[in-house]
Structures are given as structure tokens and as C-alpha cells.
Amino acid sequence: MQLEIRPDPAEVGRARKWARSRLAGSGIAADEPLAETLILLVSELVTNAVVHTGCPAVLRLSLPGSDREGAGESVTVRLEVADSSDRAPVPRCVATDATGGRGLALVDGLADRWGWSPEGAGKRIWCELDRCSEPGQGAAVAYGSGLATFEGLAFEAV
Numbered sequence: 001m002q003l004e005i006r007p008d009p010a011e012v013g014r015a016r017k018w019a020r021s022r023l024a025g026s027g028i029a030a031d032e033p034l035a036e037t038l039i040l041l042v043s044e045l046v047t048n049a050v051v052h053t054g055c056p057a058v059l060r061l062s063l064p065g066s067d068r069e070g071a072g073e074s075v076t077v078r079l080e081v082a083d084s085s086d087r088a089p090v091p092r093c094v095a096t097d098a099t100g101g102r103g104l105a106l107v108d109g110l111a112d113r114w115g116w117s118p119e120g121a122g123k124r125i126w127c128e129l130d131r132c133s134e135p136g137q138g139a140a141v142a143y144g145s146g147l148a149t150f151e152g153l154a155f156e157a158v
Contacts, residue, residue: 005057005081007050015046015059026063028077034131037110038077041127044103045081048125053085055122064131075131076112084122 003018005011019042020030028035042059049057062078091108094101107114111127 001063002058002060005046005050005059007054007056009047009050011050012043012046015042018059019061022061022063028063028131034077034129037129038079041079041107041110041129044106045079045125045127048089048103049081049083053083053087055084057081057083077129077131078126079128080124080126082119082122082124084120086118086122088123089116089125 001022003015005015016039019039020035023030023035023038028038046057046059049055058081060078060080060082062076064075064077089104091104092101107127110129112130114125114127116123116125
């Protein structure tokens with residue numbers, strides 16, 4: 001299932017609403033941590049697409065119970081955002097008081113896997129969440145030990 005995204009920051013809210021509506025038939029409860037994480041990842045990847053590329057994008061979700069899968073057969077949720085910009089996604093190092101620039105760090109910390117690939121004249125950024133994962137598991141693997149987790153977000157111990 002997919003949603004066409006216009007290059008307008010207001011589309012981020014529409015993308016979140018669309019993703020929430022798709023969760024209902026997938027067997028993933030709206031208050032389940034996986035659902036909350038998925039909505040945050042939709043926000044981050046769609047925001048990156050519309051703000052940093054200025055191009056239309058396509059949001060795709062692969063959920064349990066969708067695409068002819070049985071509700072209990074798939075344990076992985078996949079989110080993809082494709083756009084027509086050939087600029088590679090680059091995680092940024094930002095100052096602690098910066099109000100932006102942490103989107104890909106959040107994706108890296110919250111997703112079990114993520115990556116990107118060229119697609120035609122543009123690219124596709126994807127991430128996957130495993131339903132059976134413990135919160136913060138992806139972050140611990142990505143950043144090593146010395147991390148504390150708080151409601152699925154990872155923070156480095158200082």
C-alpha cells in the first residue's frame with residue numbers, strides 16, 4: 001500500500017494519519033509500541049523527503065495482514081519513502097541545542113534495520129521494525145553499550 005506525498009510540510013500530518021489508518025487492519029494495536037515507533041519513523045522519513053528534497057515522494061508500508069499476508073505470518077514491518085532527488089541521505093552531527101537535524105539518528109536508533117538505494121533518477125530510503133524486538137534493541141546494536149533507553153529512545157550515558 002502506498003501514499004503519494006506532495007512536497008509540502010503539511011503532508012507529514014497526512015502521512016501519519018494514513019499510516020495510523022492502515023494499522024487498524026494489520027493486527028497492530030494503535031497503542032502498541034511498534035505502532036508508536038512506526039508513526040514516528042513515518043514522520044521523520046516523510047519530513048526529510050518534503051523538506052530536504054522539495055520533490056514529490058511515495059510512502060509505502062508493508063504491514064502484517066497486508067499485501068495478501070496473514071495477520072500472524074509477518075513479523076516485520078517495512079516503511080519506504082521514495083523521492084526523485086538523487087541526493088544521498090546523510091546523518092548529521094548537530095549541536096545539543098539545535099532544534100533539528102536528528103531525523104536519521106532517530107531512524108538509526110529506532111529501526112531494526114535501515115538503508116537507502118538509488119532508484120531511477122532518485123532514491124528509496126527504507127527501514128524495518130521487527131514486531132518481536134525489545135524497545136531500543138536497534139540502537140544498542142548500532143551504537144554499542146553505554147546506552148540507556150527511555151520508552152524506546154536511546155540516549156548515550158555521559
